[in-house]
Amino acid sequence: MKLIYTFLILCCYLLSSAHAQRISMNDHWKFAKGDIDVSMLSQQAVWTNITLPHTWNGYDGQDGGDDYYRGTGWYMRALSLDKNDWGKCIYLRFGAANYLTEVYLNGVLIGTHSGGYTAFAFDITPFVRYDMSNQLLVKVSNADGLPIPPLSADFTFFGGLIRGVELIKKNKLHITAEDYGSNGVYVRQDKVSDKEAILSFTAKVRNTEKNAQKAVISFLIKERDGKVLKETKEEKMILPETTMPITSTFRIGNPHLWNGKKDPYLYIAEVKVKVGSEIVDNYTFPLGIRYYSIDPDRGFILNGRSYPLRGVSLHEERKDKGNAVSDTERKEDIDRIVAMGSNYIRLSHYQHGDFTYRYLDSLGIICWTETPVINKIKDTEEFAVNCENGLRSLIRQLYNHPSIVVWGVSNEINYRKGPNPAPLIERLNKLVHQEDPTRPSTLAAMFSERPTNLITDVYSNNRYDGWYYNTVEEIGTFADKLHQKYPQRCIGFSEYGAGAHPYQHQEGNGKPDIDGHWHPEGYQTYFHEGYLKAIQQRPYLWSTSVWAAYDFASDSRNEGNQPGINDKGLITHDRQIKKDAYYFYKVNWNPEPMVYICERRFTGRTQPETSVRLYSNCERVILKLNGEEIPLEKREKHILVSGTIALKVGVNHVEALAYQGDKQLEDKVVWYYLSEN
Numbered sequence: 001m002k003l004i005y006t007f008l009i010l011c012c013y014l015l016s017s018a019h020a021q022r023i024s025m026n027d028h029w030k031f032a033k034g035d036i037d038v039s040m041l042s043q044q045a046v047w048t049n050i051t052l053p054h055t056w057n058g059y060d061g062q063d064g065g066d067d068y069y070r071g072t073g074w075y076m077r078a079l080s081l082d083k084n085d086w087g088k089c090i091y092l093r094f095g096a097a098n099y100l101t102e103v104y105l106n107g108v109l110i111g112t113h114s115g116g117y118t119a120f121a122f123d124i125t126p127f128v129r130y131d132m133s134n135q136l137l138v139k140v141s142n143a144d145g146l147p148i149p150p151l152s153a154d155f156t157f158f159g160g161l162i163r164g165v166e167l168i169k170k171n172k173l174h175i176t177a178e179d180y181g182s183n184g185v186y187v188r189q190d191k192v193s194d195k196e197a198i199l200s201f202t203a204k205v206r207n208t209e210k211n212a213q214k215a216v217i218s219f220l221i222k223e224r225d226g227k228v229l230k231e232t233k234e235e236k237m238i239l240p241e242t243t244m245p246i247t248s249t250f251r252i253g254n255p256h257l258w259n260g261k262k263d264p265y266l267y268i269a270e271v272k273v274k275v276g277s278e279i280v281d282n283y284t285f286p287l288g289i290r291y292y293s294i295d296p297d298r299g300f301i302l303n304g305r306s307y308p309l310r311g312v313s314l315h316e317e318r319k320d321k322g323n324a325v326s327d328t329e330r331k332e333d334i335d336r337i338v339a340m341g342s343n344y345i346r347l348s349h350y351q352h353g354d355f356t357y358r359y360l361d362s363l364g365i366i367c368w369t370e371t372p373v374i375n376k377i378k379d380t381e382e383f384a385v386n387c388e389n390g391l392r393s394l395i396r397q398l399y400n401h402p403s404i405v406v407w408g409v410s411n412e413i414n415y416r417k418g419p420n421p422a423p424l425i426e427r428l429n430k431l432v433h434q435e436d437p438t439r440p441s442t443l444a445a446m447f448s449e450r451p452t453n454l455i456t457d458v459y460s461n462n463r464y465d466g467w468y469y470n471t472v473e474e475i476g477t478f479a480d481k482l483h484q485k486y487p488q489r490c491i492g493f494s495e496y497g498a499g500a501h502p503y504q505h506q507e508g509n510g511k512p513d514i515d516g517h518w519h520p521e522g523y524q525t526y527f528h529e530g531y532l533k534a535i536q537q538r539p540y541l542w543s544t545s546v547w548a549a550y551d552f553a554s555d556s557r558n559e560g561n562q563p564g565i566n567d568k569g570l571i572t573h574d575r576q577i578k579k580d581a582y583y584f585y586k587v588n589w590n591p592e593p594m595v596y597i598c599e600r601r602f603t604g605r606t607q608p609e610t611s612v613r614l615y616s617n618c619e620r621v622i623l624k625l626n627g628e629e630i631p632l633e634k635r636e637k638h639i640l641v642s643g644t645i646a647l648k649v650g651v652n653h654v655e656a657l658a659y660q661g662d663k664q665l666e667d668k669v670v671w672y673y674l675s676e677n
Contacts, residue, residue: 019170019171019279019280019281019282020168020169020170020171020174020281021167021168021169022166022167022168023166023167023168023169024164024165024166025052025077025079025092025164025165025166025167026051026052026053026164026165027051027052028077028078029049029050029051029052029054029075029076029077029161030047030048030049030050030075030076030077031047031048031049031050031054031056031073031074031075031076032046032047032048032073032074032076033056033069033071033072033073033074034071034072034073034074035071035072036072036074038104038107038137038139047076050075052161052163052164052165052324053095053160053161053162053163053164053323053324053325053326054075054160054161054162054324055098055158055159055160055162055321055322055323055324056069056073056159056160057069057142057156057157057158057159057160057322058158058320058321058322058324059320060555061156061157061158061322061553061555061564062156062319062320062322062553062555062564062565062573063555063563063564064555064557064558064563064564064565065555065558065563065564066555066556067555068156068555069159070142070143070144070157070159071141071142071143071159072139072140072141072143073139073140073141073159073160074137074138074139074140075137075138075139075140075161076135076136076137076138077136078133078134078135078136079105079128079133079134079135079136079167080132080133080134081128081130081131081134082130082131083130083131085128085130085169086130087172088125088169088170088171088172089123089125089169089170089171089172089174089208090123090124090125090128090167090168090169091121091122091123091124091167091168091169091170091177091178092121092122092124092136092165092166092167092168093119093120093121093165093166093168093177093181094113094119094120094121094138094161094163094165095119095162095163095164095165095166095353095354096116096117096118096119096161096162096163096323096351096353097113097116097120097138097140097160097161097162097163098116098117098140098142098157098158098159098160098162098323099114099115099116099140099141099142099146099148099157099159100112100113100114100140100141100142100143100146100148101113101114101120101138101139101140101141102138102139103122103136103137103138103139104135104136104137104138104139105124105127105128105134105135105136105137106127106129106134106135107135107137108127110122110124110127114146114147114148114386114389115148115149115386115389115390115393116142116148116157116162116350116372117162117350117351117352117372117390118180118181118351118390118393118394118397119163119181119354119393119397120180120181120393121168121177121178121181122178123177123178125208138161140159140160140161141159142157142158142159142160147378147380147382147383147386148383148386149371149372149373149374149377149383149386149387149390150349150350150372150373150374150375151374151375151376151377151378152374152375152376152415152416153349153372153374153375153411154554154556154557154566155315155317155349155552155553155554155566156317156322156553156554156555156564158317158322158323158324158553160322160324161324162322162323162324163324163353170281171280171281172207172208172209173205173206173207173208173209173213173215173238173273173275173280173281174205174206174208174273174280174281175203175204175205175206175271175273175281175282175283176204176205176206176243178206178243179204179243179396180389180392180393180396180397181393181396181397182393182396182397182399183283183285183397184203184204184205184206184283185201185202185203185204185269185271185283185285185400186201186202186396186399186400187199187200187201187202187269187287187399187400188200188202188436188437188438189289189290189291189438190249190438192255192257192289192290192291193291193304194254194257194303194304195253195254196251196252196253196254196255197250197251197252197255197289198249198250198251199221199249199250199252199289200247200248200249200250201219201247201248201249201250201269201271202245202246202247203217203219203245203246203247203271203273203283204243204244204245204246205217205236205238205243205244205245205246205273206238206242206243206244207238207239207240207241207242207243207244208240208241209240210240210241211240212237212238212239212240213237213238213240213275214235214236214237214238214275215235215236215237215238215273215274215275215280216233216234216235216273216274216275217233217234217235217236217246217248217271217272217273217274218231218232218233218270218271218272218274219231219232219233219234219248219250219269219270219271220269220270220271220272221250221252221267221268221269221287222267222268222269222270223267223268224265224266224267224268226268229252229267230250230252232248232249232250234246234247234248252289255289256289257289257290257291257303258288258289258290258361258364258402259290259302259303259364260302260307260343260364260365260366261343261363261364261365262364263364264288264361264362264363264364265288266286266287266288266361266362266402267286267287267288267289268284268285268286268287269284269285269286269287269400270282270283270284270285271283285400286358286361286362287400287402288361288401288402288403289402290302290303290402291303291304292307292405294440294457294458294490294542295490295540295542296483296487296488296489296490296491296540297487297539297540298539298540299490299492299539299540299541299542299543300366300405300542300543302366306539307343307366308539308541308542308544309343309344309366309492309542309543309544309545310342310343310344310535310543310544310589311337311342311343311344311345311346311365311543311544311545311546312337312340312342312345312346312545312546312547312548312549312570313345313346313348313494313495313545313546313547313548313549314333314334314337314345314346314347314348314352314548314549314550315348315349315548315549315550315552316330316347316350316352316353316356317550317552317553318575319553319573319574319575322553325353327353327355330352330353330355330356330359331355331359332575333549333550333575334356334359334360334363334365336549336571336575336578337365337549338363338365339586339590340570340582340585340586340589340590341585341586341588341589341590341591342365342585342589343364343365343366343589344365344366344367344368344543344545345360345365345366345367345368345545345549346367346368346370346444346494346495346543346545347367347368347369347370348370348411348548349370349372349374349411350370350371350372351369351371351390351393351394351397351398352369354397357369357398357401357403357404358401360401360403361401361402361403364403365403366403366405367403367404367405368404368405368406368408368442368494368543368545369394369398369404369406369407369408370394370407370408370409370410370411370442370444371387371390371391371394371408371409371410371428372390372411373387373390373409373410373411373413373424373428374410374411374412374413374415375411375412375413375415375416376413376415376416376417376418376419376421377413377418377419377421377424378418378419379418379419384424384427387424387427387428388427388428388431391407391409391428391431391432391435392431392435394407395407395432395435395436396435399436404439405439405440406439406440406441406442406457406458407432407436407439407440407441407442408441408442408443408444409425409428409429409432409441409442409443409456410425410428410443410444410452411443411444411462411494412444412445412446412462413425413443413452414445414446414447414450414452415446421452422451422452422455425443425452425455425456426455428441429441429455429456429457440456440457440458441456441457441458442456442457442458442459442460443455443456443459443460444459444460444461444462444494444495445459445460445461445462445494446461446462448461448478448482449482449485454489457490458489458490458491458492458542459489459490459491459492460491460492460493460494460542460543461482461491461492461493461494461495462493462494462495462496462547463475463478463493463495463496464495464496464497464498465478466498466527466530466531467497467498467499467514467527468514472526472527472530472531473530475496475530475531475534476534476537476538479491479493479534479538479541480538483538483540490540490542491540491541491542492541492542492543492544493531493535493541493543493544493545494543494545495545495546495547495548496531496544496545496546496547497524497527497528497546497547497548497568498512498519498523498524498527498528498568499512499514499519499524499559499560499566499567499568500519500520500521500523500524500525500560500567500568500579500581501519501520501521501560501561501562501567502521502572502577502579502601503521503601504518504519504520504521504560504561505520505521505522505599505601505602506520506522506523507607507610508522509522509523509526510523511523514559515559516559517559517560517561518560518561519559519560519561519567521579521580521599521601521602522580522598522599522602524568524579524580524581525579525580525581525584525598525613527581528546528581528584528585529584529637529639532584532585532588532637533636533637536637546570546581546585547568548566548568548569548570549569549570549571550569550570550571550572550573550575551565551566551567551568551569551571551572551573552565552566552569552573553565553566553573554566570582570585577601580596580598580599580600583596583598583615584615584637584639586615587615587616587617587637587638588617588637588638591617593616593617593618593658593660593663593665594615594616594617594618594658594665595614595615595616595618595621595656595657595658595665595666595667596614596615596616596656596667597612597613597614597654597656597667597668597669598612598613598614598615599613600669602671603669603670603671603672604672604674605647605652605671605672605673605674606673606674607647607673608646608647608673608675609644609645609646609647610644610645610647611641611642611643611644611645612625612630612641612642612645612654613639613640613641613642614632614639614640614641614656614667615638615639615640616638616640616656616658617638617660618658618659618660618665619659619660619661620658620659621640621656621657621658621659622656622657622658623640623642623654623655623656624653624654624655624656624657625645625652625653625654625655626648626652626653627653630642630643630645631643647671647673648673649673649674649675650672650673651670651671651672652670652671652672652673653668653670654668654669654670654671655667655668656668
């Protein structure tokens with residue numbers, strides 16, 4: 001039933017307007033890499049056929065060397081509209097393009113966009129030729145040095161049309177499609193409690209007619225079965241060539257709250273624009289009503305109850321594809337995280353695709369979303385405006401998603417030497433409060449006590465004690481000292497992690513060669529066991545997110561025997577291997593019975609003696625080595641460890657049997673011991 005409900009909610013987004021046509025433009029594109037004279041485009045360029053989404057860095061951006069192509073790419077496509085479309089408003093909406101984009105139609109520049117990852121739309125109505133082919137050209141650049149964030153970051157800056165393109169046809173009076181790439185409708189949750197919800201709707205209605213138009217704008221809230229719960233109507237005269245914000249307020253008694261994973265209930269909201277007896281536009285979307293707070297001592301509180309946010313950080317990126325991923329791949333990545341038991345995802349380090357937020361809403365997974373203001377800034381007004389536009393686009397495009405609880409304005413902004421970032425962070429923090437007074441601002445800090453950390457409402461720390469510095473055991477001491485020094489500040493861990501190659505192994509927890517090529521998987525496991533213990537003892541940590549869910553491309557890296565890859569993921573870049581640490585979180589966060597033998601890929605043993613470590617949340621577990629039962633010691637966090645065992649020369653069979661009620665589970669591995677004699 002839950003799957004059916006999730007499907008219906010997603011369809012509600014996809015079929016958001018019955019009175020505006022949205023046509024996918026992802027097929028039939030041609031691509032050419034390099035700088036080209038637009039007037040000589042067809043003669044100069046060597047075109048290849050591609051479909052969107054697309055990046056030109058899918059391979060060179062993940063192979064190491066920090067030498068991937070950063071420059072210009074051109075996209076070309078034919079666009080046809082017949083005479084029946086005359087009189088409509090025609091828009092092109094780009095899901096995202098990295099990072100500087102120019103759009104031409106029939107040789108005329110119709111618009112430019114500075115910034116990657118956010119959607120943007122252009123009104124192409126004045127430039128369209130009907131009943132003939134139109135030539136659409138898009139120039140995209142990810143060149144180094146553009147005054148666009150990010151200037152510097154620990155991931156590859158994949159160039160291209162990394163998300164899809166839509167053609168949108170609307171009537172001349174319509175809900176605007178040009179408000180920073182948003183859908184033009186916003187619901188502010190002014191006051192919510194268990195007993196009452198007060199909501200403010202705003203719809204931005206645009207009139208492109210030469211005359212004023214009298215319109216009736218209806219605002220509706222429906223139960224998820226479609227039954228109308230509340231409806232209001234506003235009659236307005238919309239002046240020609242203007243966009244007018246129309247508002248309405250709702251009071252709902254005893255609202256059915258969106259309650260995270262336990263009960264992600266979504267109402268259906270709709271706005272209809274009517275002229276005379278004709279509905280000329282409408283927009284329908286799910287609506288989750290909830291209230292929350294972040295407390296310096298109690299952490300995150302959802303609907304009046306403690307709700308510690310525990311999860312992962314996620315890059316939107318895939319092997320050989322970079323950022324040019326499909327919705328199917330987005331769903332797969334989120335499903336693995338949810339199966340691990342996470343209730344929270346930090347969507348790093350930029351706005352992700354629309355599907356991700358819709359899906360998190362339907363699952364009840366809370367998220368932090370942020371802008372790509374990372375490491376350093378340019379001290380110019382142009383750069384600051386581009387940062388503001390990116391943040392404003394992020395907020396307006398994602399305003400209605402109940403899964404989003406904070407707006408992130410920066411990540412590790414003090415990391416690289418350069419201009420003082422504090423004035424820019426203050427400017428972005430102010431913008432968050434102007435755009436959305438209902439959600440806190442936040443940032444992720446590398447240095448825990450810089451002045452920038454005190455600007456936003458809450459903040460979190462990127463900590464790597466036990467990896468780049470200090471020891472794993474010191475993370476708890478660090479958190480306590482910070483909490484004691486700043487008792488009124490809400491703090492968390494926005495990143496913590498350690499690298500791991502799934503086929504590198506060692507006996508014991510000796511520290512890896514951090515900057516070299518020895519990143520044994522067992523050390524990552526040890527790292528996360530220590531961190532989770534510290535986290536669970538400190539309820540004041542409002543959010544904690546493992547760095548990262550998946551290994552990801554960072555072409556400047558050369559470590560862990562995987563050039564071009566940051567290997568701190570709980571799952572490998574190709575999604576084929578869940579590392580041991582993944583199962584450690586699963587056994588602690590997902591109540592479903594499980595048993596898992598660690599170091600299963602440590603198959604070639606060179607020492608005759610070892611021990612077995614496994615994870616299980618079952619009532620009883622039996623461990624056998626070559627058919628003989630081995631005693632187990634139960635430790636905290638669902639860890640079970642054997643004493644020292646002796647391997648025989650050759651093949652060794654390790655088997656774990658777990659029992660929970662009438663259910664039996666098992667896990668088996670094979671280890672080989674080759675004697676040196």
